Amino acid sequence: MNLHAVVLCGGRGERFWPKSRRALPKQFIALFGRESLTQETSDRVRPLCPTARQLFVAPAEFEKVLRRQLGANARLVFEPLGRNTAPAIGLAAEYLKHEDPDATMLVLPADHLIEDGAAFLKAVRLGAQLAQDGMLVTFGIRPERADTGYGYVQLGKRIAGKDRLAAHRVQAFKEKPSPARARAYLAAGNYVWNSGMFIWRVDAILSAFEQFMPALYAELEAFGRTVGTRRQKAALARLYRKTPAISIDYAVMEKADNVACVRGAFDWDDVGSWLALARHIKPDHADNVANGVLVARNSSHCIVDSDAGVIAALGVKDLVIVRAGDAVLVADKDALAHIKPLLADVAALPHARRFL
Amino acid sequence: MNLHAVVLCGGRGERFWPKSRRALPKQFIALFGRESLTQETSDRVRPLCPTARQLFVAPAEFEKVLRRQLGANARLVFEPLGRNTAPAIGLAAEYLKHEDPDATMLVLPADHLIEDGAAFLKAVRLGAQLAQDGMLVTFGIRPERADTGYGYVQLGKRIAGKDRLAAHRVQAFKEKPSPARARAYLAAGNYVWNSGMFIWRVDAILSAFEQFMPALYAELEAFGRTVGTRRQKAALARLYRKTPAISIDYAVMEKADNVACVRGAFDWDDVGSWLALARHIKPDHADNVANGVLVARNSSHCIVDSDAGVIAALGVKDLVIVRAGDAVLVADKDALAHIKPLLADVAALPHARRFL
Numbered sequence: 001m002n003l004h005a006v007v008l009c010g011g012r013g014e015r016f017w018p019k020s021r022r023a024l025p026k027q028f029i030a031l032f033g034r035e036s037l038t039q040e041t042s043d044r045v046r047p048l049c050p051t052a053r054q055l056f057v058a059p060a061e062f063e064k065v066l067r068r069q070l071g072a073n074a075r076l077v078f079e080p081l082g083r084n085t086a087p088a089i090g091l092a093a094e095y096l097k098h099e100d101p102d103a104t105m106l107v108l109p110a111d112h113l114i115e116d117g118a119a120f121l122k123a124v125r126l127g128a129q130l131a132q133d134g135m136l137v138t139f140g141i142r143p144e145r146a147d148t149g150y151g152y153v154q155l156g157k158r159i160a161g162k163d164r165l166a167a168h169r170v171q172a173f174k175e176k177p178s179p180a181r182a183r184a185y186l187a188a189g190n191y192v193w194n195s196g197m198f199i200w201r202v203d204a205i206l207s208a209f210e211q212f213m214p215a216l217y218a219e220l221e222a223f224g225r226t227v228g229t230r231r232q233k234a235a236l237a238r239l240y241r242k243t244p245a246i247s248i249d250y251a252v253m254e255k256a257d258n259v260a261c262v263r264g265a266f267d268w269d270d271v272g273s274w275l276a277l278a279r280h281i282k283p284d285h286a287d288n289v290a291n292g293v294l295v296a297r298n299s300s301h302c303i304v305d306s307d308a309g310v311i312a313a314l315g316v317k318d319l320v321i322v323r324a325g326d327a328v329l330v331a332d333k334d335a336l337a338h339i340k341p342l343l344a345d346v347a348a349l350p351h352a353r354r355f356l
Numbered sequence: 357m358n359l360h361a362v363v364l365c366g367g368r369g370e371r372f373w374p375k376s377r378r379a380l381p382k383q384f385i386a387l388f389g390r391e392s393l394t395q396e397t398s399d400r401v402r403p404l405c406p407t408a409r410q411l412f413v414a415p416a417e418f419e420k421v422l423r424r425q426l427g428a429n430a431r432l433v434f435e436p437l438g439r440n441t442a443p444a445i446g447l448a449a450e451y452l453k454h455e456d457p458d459a460t461m462l463v464l465p466a467d468h469l470i471e472d473g474a475a476f477l478k479a480v481r482l483g484a485q486l487a488q489d490g491m492l493v494t495f496g497i498r499p500e501r502a503d504t505g506y507g508y509v510q511l512g513k514r515i516a517g518k519d520r521l522a523a524h525r526v527q528a529f530k531e532k533p534s535p536a537r538a539r540a541y542l543a544a545g546n547y548v549w550n551s552g553m554f555i556w557r558v559d560a561i562l563s564a565f566e567q568f569m570p571a572l573y574a575e576l577e578a579f580g581r582t583v584g585t586r587r588q589k590a591a592l593a594r595l596y597r598k599t600p601a602i603s604i605d606y607a608v609m610e611k612a613d614n615v616a617c618v619r620g621a622f623d624w625d626d627v628g629s630w631l632a633l634a635r636h637i638k639p640d641h642a643d644n645v646a647n648g649v650l651v652a653r654n655s656s657h658c659i660v661d662s663d664a665g666v667i668a669a670l671g672v673k674d675l676v677i678v679r680a681g682d683a684v685l686v687a688d689k690d691a692l693a694h695i696k697p698l699l700a701d702v703a704a705l706p707h708a709r710r711f712l
Contacts, residue, residue: 018668293705295698295701295702295705297691297694297697297698297701298691298694306684308682309681309682309683309684309711310682310683310684310702310705310711311683311684311686312374312683312684312685312686312687312698312702313686313687314685314686314687314688314691314692314694314695314698315687315688315690315691315694316675316686316687316688316691319672319686321684323684325665326664326665326666327665327666327667327668328662328665328666328667328668328677328679328684329668329670330667330668330669330670330672330675330677330686331668331669331670331671331672332670332671332672334671335653335654335670335671335672336670338653338654338670338671339670341653342651342653342668342670345651345653345668346666346668349649349651349666355665
């Protein structure tokens with residue numbers, strides 16, 4: 001089995017403004033240490049996929065930062081524009097098929113945090129076994145809370161593994177639930193978070209495209225025939241002009257019946273907002289967490305990230321305080337969902353580009 | 357009448373941290389424009405007291421900043437250490453007596469904000485007339501609110517002026533009141549805020565020292581005999597080693613019976629905390645005020661001061677947000693009184709000096 005990692009590096013990371021900027025979105029910043037989430041993803045999978053079998057799919061504008069973070073040997077594929085996960089995965093599959101028709105393909109978003117790399121690799125190995133039988137395998141995460149921000153997978157019959165690390169048939173994919181439904185999923189025990197990580201053989205995923213997205217499949221194949229030729233660049237542009245923006249879940253996974261889910265025994269966080277810091281940084285006695293120097297008095301449950309100097313908090317709670325370069329964000333935790341309209345206001349400032 | 361302005365430049369300005377620092381306290385920063393409060397005080401009084409008749413009493417460590425802000429010709433007197441207003445005023449009186457035994461002395465804290473300079477000068481002129489009769493004159497401010505942060509002066513019989521600009525006998529000085537008492541003062545109509553500005557003849561204030569603070573008076577006179585001699589510096593050090601820290605109100609004004617109060621028709625703010633900004637900067641539609649660039653969404657009643665870039669506020673209210681150099685303060689308005697213990701925490705940081 002030739003296992004290749006495909007790392008999806010799209011995403012604008014607006015929810016981490018001002019630390020993330022248009023030119024350096026979340027997946028390229030070091031939120032939890034010295035390395036970016038993309039670098040950590042690369043390191044984590046390297047025991048199974050050496051650099052030569054890692055493929056990074058990214059918007060073209062990030063070439064420089066990817067080269068800087070991953071080194072000159074990193075294999076990069078650039079999307080002309082973002083079209084969600086299905087086209088990116090199809091594109092990667094065509095590249096891999098060209099190199100190695102027998103390839104097995106592990107799909108990893110670049111911006112997830114997994115601290116127990118060994119447990120993660122065990123789950124990947126189990127998934128890879130199932131992939132050899134032609135299954136489309138998704139990785140599910142045992143839910144820690146009734147989170148309404150994730151999709152869920154309802155597990156069916158167990159088909160491999162046991163106890164903490166097992167694979168199941170998928171009974172159903174579930175959209176992001178209401179709070180009540182999320183609590184019911186948590187209580188039921190046979191629901192897991194849909195992590196957005198997958199493993200399958202290249203021929204299996206392309207067959208699924210052929211079956212469920214025939215128009216996109218035709219475009220992908222047309223592109224695939226140009227890989228390694230002079231026509232490749234024009235074909236890529238044509239592919240992205242024609243393809244809809246669609247997720248792999250919606251395009252394929254929810255429709256296919258050869259779908260399995262590996263329920264991993266590893267921690268996982270998709271680092272969806274600043275609130276993720278509170279889950280991974282040791283809090284002080286008042287449940288404040290900080291990247292950088294924080295002095296807090298009569299303040300609690302704050303999340304601080306600062307690239308310079310000192311942040312002093314006095315008599316405040318439940319705030320997110322971020323200092324990054326020339327911008328400072330002070331937000332109530334419950335207001336973080338409104339970062340997009342805030343950034344629209346910032347974009348309306350004179351000389352706004354320096355802030356975005 | 358030879359009118360001299362004595363500008364008192366003491367004070368640590370901790371309540372304006374991090375914009376004010378130990379090396380640049382409140383009276384030397386530009387809170388409301390391009391000039392510092394000290395520069396504005398100097399400019400305001402210049403029509404009556406040209407630079408040659410302005411004397412700045414300041415801690416010795418501020419010589420450089422005073423020269424930079426006031427120019428090489430400014431007349432400076434340095435206190436070896438801070439001992440509240442009575443010794444500073446006595447010291448200035450001895451200097452002026454040496455130059456001009458007939459001097460009239462207008463005492464102005466450096467850090468007050470007065471926007472109507474013309475009305476202020478009218479009040480000074482009225483006070484100066486009374487000073488010629490040997491009165492010790494204080495300036496009272498018509499209260500705009502039942503503020504518990506100021507001392508009050510209870511006015512007696514009117515003795516000069518009329519209508520908006522009048523002088524009264526002082527019936528009593530009142531300490532900072534309880535909220536209920538402050539409301540009663542406001543309702544009564546014959547109470548004014550004690551501004552800490554004064555005017556008197558040099559001989560009158562020194563007589564008052566002689567009467568009410570004889571030990572301090574003896575030290576002041578001993579120092580006064582050395583002015584212009586080689587012994588002056590040693591005598592100044594001796595004076596400050598011996599003098600208690602005591603306010604002019606407590607030392608003299610509350611005891612004397614030749615005290616008058618000019619009730620001015622000018623606006624006045626002692627700029628006691630960041631809340632002062634909200635009284636003098638035009639608010640946005642949600643009552644946020646900002647020095648610097650603020651983008652606020654779902655945020656109200658915030659006070660922002662920033663020396664660089666952009667401050668973005670999201671879903672917060674009643675916060676004070678200050679970015680100055682390498683420090684950011686985020687404080688609830690109601691918690692501002694606890695800035696001192698916060699600064700003690702900052703002082704305990706490694707390399708704390710750069711933040712203080």
